[in-house]
Amino acid sequence: MSAWLNLAKFPDALIIHPGSAIDGAIRQFSRDHRAALASIKAATVWMLNGIEGVLNWVPWWALILLVIWAGRAVSRRWSVGILYGAMLFAIGSFGLWGLMIQTLSIVILSVALALLFGFPLGVMVASSRRLEVAARPVMDFMQTIPSFVYLIPAAMLFSVGKTPAVIATLIYAIVPMVRMTSHGIRHVDREVVEAGAAFGSTRMQLLFMVQVPQALPTIMTGVNQTIMMAMGMVVTCALIGANGLGMEILVATNRTEMARALMPGIAVVFVAIILDRLTQGLIKKGERR
Amino acid sequence: MNAPVSPDVLLSVRHLDKFYGLNKAAARKMLKKGAGKDEILKRTGVTIAVNGVSFDVERGKIFALIGLSGSGKSTVVRCVNMLQRPTAGEILFDGRDVAQMPRDELRELRRTKVAMVFQGFGLMSHRDVLDNVAYGLDVRAPFGGFLHRPWRADRVDRAAEMIELVGLKGWERKPIDSLSGGMKQRVGIARALCCDPDLLLMDEPFSALDPLARRDIQFELLSIQKELGKTIVFITHDINEAFKMGDTVGIMRDGRIEQLGTPADLVLTPANDYVRDFVQSVNKTKFLSVKHVMVSPSCLIRDSADPLTAIREMGENDVSTAYVIGRGMEFMGVVTLNAALRARRENMSSVSSLVTREAPTVGQDVLIGDIIETATDTPFPLAVLNGKGHLEGIVSRAAILSCLS
Structure with missing residues (x-):
């Protein structure tokens, strides 16, 4: 019986330990590129402070009015706008306005960076069949791996705080942008692209006057997914010291204080709903055109 | 191979081949030995789409290319403006071989000399009717048409003129999706005519239209052609359409042209049984004199x-x-x-x-x-x-x- 148990058990001799090598490599990398990493961190902090500064400078009621107006603009119904405004007001009345601004700043910056890098990457992936074949498993891997795993290298390179949070969120959230941009461009009607070429477009003209405008609804879906993934990740980032709504939830979890975790949890949901519906509305508007 | 082109001939396609697949040399060898299309595909993985097609199109004339789907007719027309790169052969446009043109010259050819009309229209849904028609003008504008597009009066005038020519006056600022199939293809024709090209390539332009809209637009295309004197290569799978539109007609099968001639030639002296069967159903009173x-x-x-x-x-x-x-x-x-x-x-x-x-x-x-x-x-x-x-x-x-x- 014990002989059988020995056979069934995965043998110790076959277990490898790549962990120390990977950790060592990351530490080495961080030592070798200290200056570059420091400037990335400085730039991130600078941008983040800028965004947070603007959001804090805007009066709370102006932000609510803006959300009401935007909600009405995408749905053509005042009731929808007022609902979104009420959600934002509720966050304020929970006493979470400041934390929400911190969370929102990280989301805005990481989404902006994800779009900035993700769009050209998506265009590149769309342009070559081989690149797409190579990129697909990488993107699947990036999207499927538990998001916690991104936190550690980010923290190893940038220590704790908001910078690794932005970097981890960026890496996690860039995937749908690349994927949807590439997918959208690839699936533009063949004859429309042929028509663009047949009338003597250059490659850039074909891309920006035909393919991207035609793929815009799909690309906007990518933007929406990127925002949603960033919103999810930013809460997790509390584990590496990103202040905001996530930190409040983390603290409450550690102390098993249900009520204290619930309010910021609801606030996260509200922010996510508002961001999702506003971007979805933009997509629908694009499709109606 | 290099017989001079008569000045009346605008487009001369000579011994055009188009194979899809990697092992083209083996396919050619088998083809020379007289192997069939299916056998070559099975043995080498190469699809013979076009096989030794030659024809001339005279200025101001309509050349209709007809065949069943898969006969290679669309590939032929796509080789003329290099949407498909020919495997072998020459495509002489005004005496210049399109297949040998450097990229800039080819782009210039597409912008000013050869325009195309598509079966599925190929219209851009993010542009309205007028902006679709003006697309060809936009790509040649300074800054690639990215800048100050809407304010260029000559562009709007020219596009509006073409829209009127195809009978869509009043629809300039309508979105493409609000148009019927027949109207969409009118936009396609207006877009092609907007750059004042010498040659119009039409790939089954009316196949997606219902019979009534089709008759109207055929008639209109013929009257526009009479007015502007454009040279047209017209692809169709409808023999009646081919005989109605074409001054000369080529019947294609399996990547080859079975017979070239006027509609009357094809009816009166069919080269083989395939041609005879093909032209059998046609209404002869429309072109026999x-x-x-x-x-x-x-x-x-x-x-x-x-x-x-x-x-x-x-x-x-x-x-x-x-x-x-x-x-x-x-x-x-x-x-x-x-x-x-x-x-x-x-x-x-x-x-x-x-x-x-x-x-x-x-x-x-x-x-x-x-x-x-x-x-x-x-x-x-x-x-x-x-x-x-x-x-x-x-x-x-x-x-x-x-x-x-």
Whole structure:
């Protein structure tokens, strides 16, 4: 019986330990590129402070009015706008306005960076069949791996705080942008692209006057997914010291204080709903055109 | 291989091949040995889409290429503007080989000389009607048309002019999705004409339209073509459409042209059974003209002939009408047997006073379809006259009716 148990058990001799090598490599990398990493961190902090500064400078009621107006603009119904405004007001009345601004700043910056890098990457992936074949498993891997795993290298390179949070969120959230941009461009009607070429477009003209405008609804879906993934990740980032709504939830979890975790949890949901519906509305508007 | 191109020929396609697949050399070897398309695909993985296609298109003429789906006709037309790169062969446009053109020259060719109309329209839904029509102008504008596009008056004027030409005035600022299929293809045609190209490539432009819209737009394209004198390569799978539109027609099968010729050539002298089957269903009255079905008159007499001669002539030929010509072969009219018998009784000296002047005549280039009514209304065969009024032949009612079947 014990002989059988020995056979069934995965043998110790076959277990490898790549962990120390990977950790060592990351530490080495961080030592070798200290200056570059420091400037990335400085730039991130600078941008983040800028965004947070603007959001804090805007009066709370102006932000609510803006959300009401935007909600009405995408749905053509005042009731929808007022609902979104009420959600934002509720966050304020929970006493979470400041934390929400911190969370929102990280989301805005990481989404902006994800779009900035993700769009050209998506265009590149769309342009070559081989690149797409190579990129697909990488993107699947990036999207499927538990998001916690991104936190550690980010923290190893940038220590704790908001910078690794932005970097981890960026890496996690860039995937749908690349994927949807590439997918959208690839699936533009063949004859429309042929028509663009047949009338003597250059490659850039074909891309920006035909393919991207035609793929815009799909690309906007990518933007929406990127925002949603960033919103999810930013809460997790509390584990590496990103202040905001996530930190409040983390603290409450550690102390098993249900009520204290619930309010910021609801606030996260509200922010996510508002961001999702506003971007979805933009997509629908694009499709109606 | 390099025979000079006649100045009348705008486009000359010579020995065009297009293979899809990697092992093209092996495929060519098998092709030379006479292997079939399916066998080559199985053995080498190479699809023979176009195989040695040659044809010339004269300026101002419509060349219709017809074949079933998969016969390679769309590939041929896509090679002309290099949407597909030919595997071998020459495509001489105004004497220059399109396949050898550097990229800049090719782009210039596409912008100013060769335009295309697509089966699925290929319109851009993010642009309205006018902006679609002006696309060809936008890509040649400074800064690639990215800047100050909407404010360029010449662009708007030119596009609006084309929209009016295709009968869509008032729809300039409508979104593409609000248009019917026929209207969308009008936009496609306007877009192609907007750059004032020399050659129009039309890839099954009307196949996606319902029959009614199709007839209208065919007619309109023909009148636009007459007005602007554009050279057109027209792809279709409908033999009636091909014969209606084409000055010359090429029938394609399995990547090869089975026969090239005018519609009349194809009907009257089909090269093989495939062509014969293909043209069988076609309505021949639309392109066969009188000269194709006329016969020489069996009973011909001079106007100076006496009634007895006329009667004898008719008797010998077993007919009851004689065609009367004057001294210079000019057609005078017909004499019926009854009139001749009466004249004999009255001892007239010649038939000239008996000639029925109202005998119906017809020119030799008139289409059969246009004379069906006249032919069925008159008791005797129509006289066919040439430009000088000389009698060339006659067309019997039976000959005309046989074209209808």
